[in-house]
Amino acid sequence: MAKSKEKQYIYIVQATLEPAKCKIGKTNDLERRLKEYNSMTGISKDNIYQYLFTCEVKNMTQVENDIKEKYSTLREEKSKEIYFYNSYLFNQYVIFIKNHNMFLKEIFIKTEPKKQIVKIIKKTTPSLEEREISRKDVMQKAKKIKNDEFYTRYEDVEKELSMYNKSVWKNKTVFCNCDDAVGDTEKSTSAFSLYFINNFKELKLKKLICTHYSGVVDLFNQGAKGYIFTKDGFHEFKEYPDGYNGSFDHPLSLKILKEETDIVCTNPPFSRAADYWKTTIESGKKFLIISNITNVKNKAYMHYFIENKVWAGYNRVDCFLNPKKELVEAAGHWYTNIPIINRPKYEYLKIVSLNKIPEKYKKYDDKKILIVNDGYIPDGYKKPFAVSPRIILNGLLEKGYNMTQDREYVPYINGKRCFGMVLVQKI
Ligand SMILES: C[S@@+](CC[C@H](N)C(=O)[O-])C[C@H]1O[C@@H](n2cnc3c(N)ncnc32)[C@H](O)[C@@H]1O
Numbered sequence: 001m002a003k004s005k006e007k008q009y010i011y012i013v014q015a016t017l018e019p020a021k022c023k024i025g026k027t028n029d030l031e032r033r034l035k036e037y038n039s040m041t042g043i044s045k046d047n048i049y050q051y052l053f054t055c056e057v058k059n060m061t062q063v064e065n066d067i068k069e070k071y072s073t074l075r076e077e078k079s080k081e082i083y084f085y086n087s088y089l090f091n092q093y094v095i096f097i098k099n100h101n102m103f104l105k106e107i108f109i110k111t112e113p114k115k116q117i118v119k120i121i122k123k124t125t126p127s128l129e130e131r132e133i134s135r136k137d138v139m140q141k142a143k144k145i146k147n148d149e150f151y152t153r154y155e156d157v158e159k160e161l162s163m164y165n166k167s168v169w170k171n172k173t174v175f176c177n178c179d180d181a182v183g184d185t186e187k188s189t190s191a192f193s194l195y196f197i198n199n200f201k202e203l204k205l206k207k208l209i210c211t212h213y214s215g216v217v218d219l220f221n222q223g224a225k226g227y228i229f230t231k232d233g234f235h236e237f238k239e240y241p242d243g244y245n246g247s248f249d250h251p252l253s254l255k256i257l258k259e260e261t262d263i264v265c266t267n268p269p270f271s272r273a274a275d276y277w278k279t280t281i282e283s284g285k286k287f288l289i290i291s292n293i294t295n296v297k298n299k300a301y302m303h304y305f306i307e308n309k310v311w312a313g314y315n316r317v318d319c320f321l322n323p324k325k326e327l328v329e330a331a332g333h334w335y336t337n338i339p340i341i342n343r344p345k346y347e348y349l350k351i352v353s354l355n356k357i358p359e360k361y362k363k364y365d366d367k368k369i370l371i372v373n374d375g376y377i378p379d380g381y382k383k384p385f386a387v388s389p390r391i392i393l394n395g396l397l398e399k400g401y402n403m404t405q406d407r408e409y410v411p412y413i414n415g416k417r418c419f420g421m422v423l424v425q426k427i
Pocket residue numbers: 148149150151152153177178179180190191192213215216217219246247248249266267268269270272
C-alpha cells in the first residue's frame with residue numbers, strides 16, 4: 001500500500017530568553033519539533049520555545065530555501081537557521097511565507113497558558129485606515145513639537161532613502177549617530193537603524209554603526225548607558241565602552257565619524273542641530289539628515305547653502321511620533337550633500353522672463369526689491385530678488401542662482417512687514 005503523503009510545515013519559533021532572535025525551519029511534525037527544541041540539552045527551564053507562526057506548505061524545502069535566500073543578511077550565521085527578530089521583521093517573514101506560491105494555510109497552535117511568550121507588538125506606525133481616522137483628523141489633533149524627543153517614522157526614512165541610486169550605498173559604512181538604538185523590538189529600534197538592517201544586503205552596505213544616546217529621556221527604552229551597535233556583514237554586536245554616552249560629539253563617536261564612516265544618516269536633536277551640522281559638514285563625509293524646514297532661511301545654516309556644502313533632499317517630513325507614539329505635526333526636511341538626480345520638484349519652478357510672470361505674482365517692496373511668488377522665477381533678471389524658502393527646497397540653487405546674503409530677507413510693502421524670504425540672484 002502506498003504511504004500517505006506527509007504534511008509539510010514551515011514554522012517560526014522563538015525562545016523566551018532570546019527575544020532578538022527567532023528560528024525559521026521546516027518539519028513534518030510540528031508537535032514533535034517543538035518538543036525537540038524544548039528538550040535540547042543544556043536548555044534552561046525558563047527558556048521555553050514557542051511557535052510564533054506555523055503554516056502548511058506544498059514544498060517545505062523550497063519555501064525554506066527561498067527564505068534563506070531572501071533574508072540571508074538577517075541570519076545570525078550562514079550555517080544556522082537563526083534570524084534577527086523584531087516585530088517589523090517578523091511581519092516581513094510572515095508576509096513572505098504567506099505570499100509564497102507553495103503556501104497552503106496558516107496553522108494556529110494553542111500555546112500553553114502561563115508560559116511566558118514574547119509579545120509581538122504592532123507595527124510602530126499603524127496606518128490611518130487602521131486607526132480609522134483621516135489625515136485631516138490627524139493634522140487637527142497634531143501638536144507642535146516642543147523638544148528633541150520624537151521618533152522618525154519608518155515610512156519617512158524609506159520614502160527618502162529609496163530615492164537615491166543604490167550605488168550610493170554600495171560598500172559604504174553608514175553611521176546613524178543620534179540615538180539610533182537597536183533593541184529587540186521595532187519599538188525599541190530607530191527607524192534609521194531598522195531601515196539599514198532590513199536593506200543591508202539590498203544596498204550592499206559594508207557596515208552599519210548605530211549609537212544609543214544616554215539622554216534624560218530614553219526614547220527607545222535602551223537604558224542609561226550609551227552603546228555602539230555594529231553590523232558588519234553577518235556579524236552583529238553591541239559595545240558599551242566605559243564612560244561612553246553616545247553623544248555625536250563624544251570623542252569615540254567622532255573617531256568613528258572620522259575613521260570609519262562614509263555616510264552619516266539620522267534625525268539629530270533640534271536643540272543641537274547647529275553643532276550637529278557643523279560637526280558633520282566639517283567631517284567632509286556624505287550625509288543625509290532631517291532638520292528644520294526653515295534652515296534655508298536661518299542665519300546659522302544659510303552659509304552652507306551658499307558654499308554649496310548642503311542642499312535639500314527630496315522630501316519634507318510632516319509628521320513625527322512622540323514618546324506616546326502619537327503623530328505630531330512637524331516642519332522637517334531632508335538635507336544632504338549626496339547628488340540629487342532629476343529632482344522631481346524642479347517642475348514647481350516656473351522660470352520665465354519677467355514680463356511673462358502674471359502681475360499678481362510679482363511686486364516690488366519698499367526698497368524696490370522684486371518679490372516673486374507661486375514658483376515664478378524671472379529668467380534673465382540680473383538684480384537680486386526675493387523668493388519664498390520653499391523655492392530653495394525645490395532646487396532653485398541648482399538652476400544657476402545663488403543666495404546673495406546669509407540671512408533671511410524681510411520685505412516691507414507700504415511699511416507693512418511681510419513674511420521672511422530668501423534673496424537670490426542669477427549667477
Ligand atoms: C529627533 S530624535 C530622533 C531619534 C532617532 N534618531 C529617530 O530618528 O527616531 C533626536 C534624538 O537625539 C538624542 N540626542 C540628544 N542629544 C544628543 C547628542 N548630543 N548626541 C546624540 N543624540 C542626542 C535625543 O535624545 C533624541 O533621542
